[in-house]
Amino acid sequence: MKLSDNFQISEFTRNDKGLANDAPSEVIPILKEFCDRVLEPIRTRFGKVRISSGFRGADLNKLIGGTADSYHCATSTRCAADIQTPGTQLQEVFDWIRMESDIPFDKVILERGKTQSSETDDCIHIQYQKEPRRLAYSGATQGQSAYTKVDVA
Ligand SMILES: [Zn+2]
Known part of the structure; x- marks a missing residue:
């Protein structure tokens, strides 16, 4: 099922644990809104957006x-x-989201993984809700360090 022009529900539900992880029907509208208002503008600006983790059911x-x-x-x-x-370097995308874009994000986090020399285990966590707070943080994933609050335009 298509959520927006360039994003599918399967990109949100797929996981490497072998779980069905189906998204309940009541969350489909917010996922569509998230794709339209948050992910599509990032894709339009930078070309490629890969979802490494999207929807997580309770089991996952x-x-x-x-x-x-x-x-x-x-x-x-x-x-x-x-x-x-x-x-595109995640730092550049992160800086654009928080300083230049008009994306209505609730919170955006530049999360650095364990591999210092590459971004293969890094990601940008971006979350959305009806009344976005426009918070931005950076830090290391898996509790390796506390997140640091960073500026937002
Ligand atoms: Zn996340």
């Missing part, structure tokens, strides 16, 4: 050790995705 979230209140466990009013942008 538990299995990967996600926090219980994670926006990845979407509801009818909020959702999130971790994205990578092949061909």
Whole structure:
């Protein structure tokens, strides 16, 4: 099922744990809104957006050790995705989102993984809700360091 011009529901539900991880019908509208208002503008600007983790049902979230209140466990009013942008440094994308774009993000985090020399395990976490707070942080994933708040235009 297509969520927007360039994003499919399968990109949100796929996972490497072999779980069905189907998104309930009540979260489809917010995922569509998220794709239209958040992901499509990033794709338009940078060309490629790969979703490394999108929707997480309760089983998947538990299995990967996600926090219980994670926006990845979407509801009818909020959702999130971790994205990578092949061909563009994540720092550049992160800076554009928070300083130049008019994307209505709730929170955006530049998450650095364990491999210092490449961005293969890095991502941008971006979450959305009806009343976006425009918060931005950077830091290391998996609790390796605390997130640092960074400026937003
Ligand atoms: Zn995330």
